[in-house]
Amino acid sequence: MKKIFSILTIGSLALLTGCVNGDDDFNNNQTQPYQVPAELAFTNAQKELIDQMETPSVNLNVFRFFQHYLATTIYRNDARFNFTGTRKVPDNMWLALYTDVLGNLSEAKKIIPTEAKPAALTQLAWDKQQANKLAIINILEIYTYQVLVDSFGNVPYSEAAKVETTVLPKYDDAKTIYADLINRLNALIPTLDTAYPSFETGDNIYGGDVAEWITFANSLKLKIGINLADVNPTLAKQTVESAYNAGVLLTNSTNALFKYDGTSPNFNRLYAEVIASNRNDFVAEEGIVDAMNNLNDPRRPSYFTAVPGPGGGYVGGTVGLSNSYSTNSHIGESLLAPNKTGVLFDAAEVNFYLAEAASRGYSVGGTAASYYNTAITESMAQWGVTGAAVTTYLADPNVVFSPANWKQRIGEQAWIAMYNRGFESWNFYRRLDYPVMTAPNATPAAEGKIPVRLTYPINEQTVNGSNWSQASSAIGGDKLTVKVFWDIN
Missing domain, CATH: 1.20.120.840 (SusD-like, tetratrico peptide repeats domain)
Known part of the structure; x- marks a missing residue:
């Protein structure tokens, strides 16, 4: 039933693998999914999150168009911010984050308390390790909810992971969610104990390094706090200063990077959508190219390819128009390596x-x-x-x-x-x-502007209509031009 999956069930169904079992009772409960290890669910959640944030797929992630980074050679509607036609970008992003990311994290949290203690570990060491695992899972969950709030505004939160009791969850106030995310981080960070391990496998970002996850959590707290700067200066200042004092990510040596292995289907998403798919859909956009040309920015050879011909140089197309692939710069080759790491922070x-x-x-x-x-x-x-x-x-x-x-x-x-x-x-x-x-080629739904939020999924309107209607009214209308609560200028 699609309505059950419209808000967060268990995304780990894609993880499940079969096996051969000769026991007589093997098929007695054919409706019971196999239980996967928490590490596998956690890895999949990390990958699905990074995939969603990094992919250039016009079906999933359109923020490079918003920010004048990429233009298209075809499919002009995508770069004109028409997301409610065949693409249904909001639906796809919503489903990816709620089901594939939060669903896997929810599953991992359920599995960890059922794991058996190895005989070689003391009960104290085991309890500490499991507590570290749960805290790290919750931190990544907070990161994901922050992305959802910043994308849509009010979203399902308090009822989102309770499909056993709530099939059609309410939408929580975005400001209230933000406050709770800060409270959760404040409660979680002190529980992380660097004297004990966490994930021995399955953490493809920090390899289970608890100290690195503490830095990540403080950096996330900083990020949430700075977003509140205009709407709640007191809480913003308190949150940012607290995060800084506890230690945030300051050098590239501690960047939060997901390590793609460079083999199918675990390619870096840019490689998957451009090289592996043999597509010529994207060119660099003139906004970013012209700005970097004017500054003689030395990052240009990494960001873009030079145009062919004796003149060379970097040339960008125009977002929302059909652009020539042969006469404009493309995505830089350094970004297209199959094993290029994905970045969360x-x-x-x-x-x-x-x-x-x-x-x-x-x-x-x-x-x-x-x-x-x-x-x-x-x-x-x-x-x-x-x-x-x-x-x-x-x-x-x-x-x-x-x-x-x-x-x-x-x-x-x-x-x-x-x-x-x-x-x-x-x-x-x-x-x-x-x-x-500016966005001179924007669809009328964007009112000639760069969108400041994504509209709610069409599926939510048809399946969770009452809650969708209340949420839309609460934020001032389900429009691309309605700002999220912290964007008040």
Whole structure:
């Protein structure tokens, strides 16, 4: 029944594998799914989350169009923000996050308490390890709910994982969800104990390193806190300062990276959608290309291919129009390696948050300019740019940090640094209102603007109609132009 799966059942059905069993009672309960190890459910949740955040598929992730990173050679409607036709992008993203990510995390949480203690471990060591596992699962769950709130506004939360009792869950107030996510992090972080392990297998981000997950959790707390800066300055300041003081991700050595193995079906999603699929659908968009050309940005060879011919250089197409594949730059080859890691957090992102926090007067240990410069430097290092090229770039008058125009400087440089992270870039853009971007080819539903939220899935309207209607009214209408609660400027 589709309505059962419209909000979070168990995404691990895709994980289940058969086996041969000669026992007489093997087929007695053919409706009972096999129980998979918690590690496998957790790995799958990580992969589904990274896949969703990184894929360029026009059926799943359109934030690179929002942010003028990519344009299309065909399928113009996707780049004009028409998401309710055959694509149903909101439906697909909703299903991916609720079922494939949260469903697997929910399953893992159910399995862990049933696991048997190895004889070699003391009860205390086993209890600590299991508690670490559960805390890490919950942290990734919080990350996923933050993405859902930032995408749609009010969403199912308190009733979302209770399909045994609630088939059609209510939508919770987004502001209330945010507050609870902070409370949950505050409660979870102290329970993580670095004296004990967590996942010995199955954690494809940090390999079960509890200290790294503590840093991740604090960075997530920082991210949620900074989003509240305009709508709830007191809570934002308190949350950001608390996260910083506890230790956040500051260097690339602790980036949260998912390790694709480079074999089918575990390719990096850009490789899967461009190279493995033999598609010529995407070209670089003129907004990001022109901005980086004007700054002589040394990351361009990593971000884009040069156009053929004696002139070379980097040229972008126009979002929302059909563009020539042969005369525009393409996605850079460094982004298309089959085993390129996927990113959930990186040092550039976190340092930009701290630059913003310092600009707002929060106490975060450094100046806005120092964090801003570090963010750019860490971004450059990710793409192999170091030394004099970075120094020259930072000295450009159009790059040098300006306290009087901090929103513009941070917004523009975060936009460039987040080139392969469209969703995070969209958050910076909505919060800071920079860079200034237009959408002249947008569908009428977007009212000629870059969308500031995704509309709710069509399936929710037809299956969970009463709750959908209440949620739509509560946020001011189910439109691409209705802002999420923290986007008040």
